[in-house]
Amino acid sequence: MMQPAHPMHSVNAEAPIGVFDSGVGGLSVLRHIHAQLPHEHLVYFADSGHAPYGDRAEAWLVERSLAVARFLFGQGIKALVVACNTATVAAIKAIRAEWPGMPIVGVEPGLKPAAAATSSGKVGVLATDSTLHGAKFLQLRDQIASASNTEFLLQPCIGLVDQIELGELGSKETVALLEGYVVPLLKDGADTLVLGCTHYPFVEQVIRGIVAEHATHPVALIDTGDAVARQLARLLEGAGLLRPAGTAQLRGYTTASASVLADAFRGLLGLAPVIEAVDV
Incomplete structure (x- = not known):
């Protein structure tokens, strides 16, 4: 053995x-x-x-x-x-x-709870590029999408981890990055956003502020x-x-x-x- x-x-x-x-x-x-x-x-x-x-x-x-x-x-x-x-x-x-x-x-990104939470059937996933291209993640996405009839909108957040590592949680640069990543998801109809990197809960309040300003519907945030x-x-x-x-x-x-x-x-x-x- x-x-x-x-x-x-x-x-x-x-x-x-x-x-x-x-x-x-x-x-x-x-x-x-x-x-x-x-x-x-x-x-x-x-x-x-x-x-x-x-x-x-x-x-x-x-x-x-x-x-x-x-x-x-x-x-x-x-x-x-x-x-x-x-x-x-x-x-x-x-x-x-x-x-x-x-x-x-x-x-791992909370795709299953997000699929249970969404009303629109569209879930935005904020994560690193490596996470979103990983075979394990893509298999999980396909399984849950098929079982729940959920569309997952994948958004790589280039540079966001660097900003959080620098302690720039609410700086103009960080807010601008997040607006560029979050607003298109909201416009595409996502009513649930998955914080798919453990760094991202530290900018949750910034994300909530962007949602409050730009969303026309209630939006849930998922942190695992x-x-x-x-x-x-x-x-x-x-x-x-x-x-x-x-x-x-x-x-x-x-x-x-x-x-x-x-x-x-x-x-x-x-x-x-x-x-x-x-x-x-």
């Missing part, structure tokens, strides 16, 4: 949960995990030194995601959340193959961070790995500037973990 590349390491309920993203976007998922599982130790990895992921080739994304996962499993984590839509689409299959049996949760946290909780409970009580610890790693990630934690989540810059 073929042996896994990394044998199952011994884990217990006291071990931390690892969360990673290309940068600060995964903090939008971390906040849901922190809220739903307040007793869990968390380790966040921002691969900002190699960001953005959205315009990278699939082979590169797989290699990079495996490198980050190896680092986090080397920290003794009991579960991994791939809090990046682009990395999930490209690499989660490879990650699960290397660590079979470990609780591993990915994120809460669903990811619930799925993680189910997997941990099923494996007997939930940490029931105690003060939780939070720490962060980044392949770029520790102070920049610390500023993001403080500004976006109001948290101040110890941050370490690493070469991974």
Whole structure:
């Protein structure tokens, strides 16, 4: 029988949960995990030194995601959340193959809840170019479109992740970018918008402002961070790995500037973990 590349390491309920993203976007998922599982130790990895992921080739994304996962499993984590839509689409299959049996949760654009929410039958999907061209995403789109008679309008948001990484959440440049991406979807009849990148919830209020100004119909926004946290909780409970009580610890790693990630934690989540810059 073929042996896994990394044998199952011994884990217990006291071990931390690892969360990673290309940068600060995964903090939008971390906040849901922190809220739903307040007793869990968390380790966040921002691969900002190699960001953005959205315009990278699939082979590169797989290699990079495996490198980050190896680092986090080397920290003794009991579960991994791939809090990046682009990395999930490209690499989660490879990650699960290397660590079979470990609780591993990915994120994907919320097409199914969006199809349930739409009245017009038209859903706009805001995501990176890599996510929207990934085979996994396109298969999911086709399945849900066929089953629900929903039309998904795909909108790559070139440059938006860069603006969010810079902390330019409400700048004129960011607003202009979002208007260029959102307004055409509204004009095409979309009454539901999927935030298909974990960075995008941090500009949700800007998007809502654009919707309020330009939409002639009610528009729902879909963010799957809460669903990811619930799925993680189910997997941990099923494996007997939930940490029931105690003060939780939070720490962060980044392949770029520790102070920049610390500023993001403080500004976006109001948290101040110890941050370490690493070469991974």
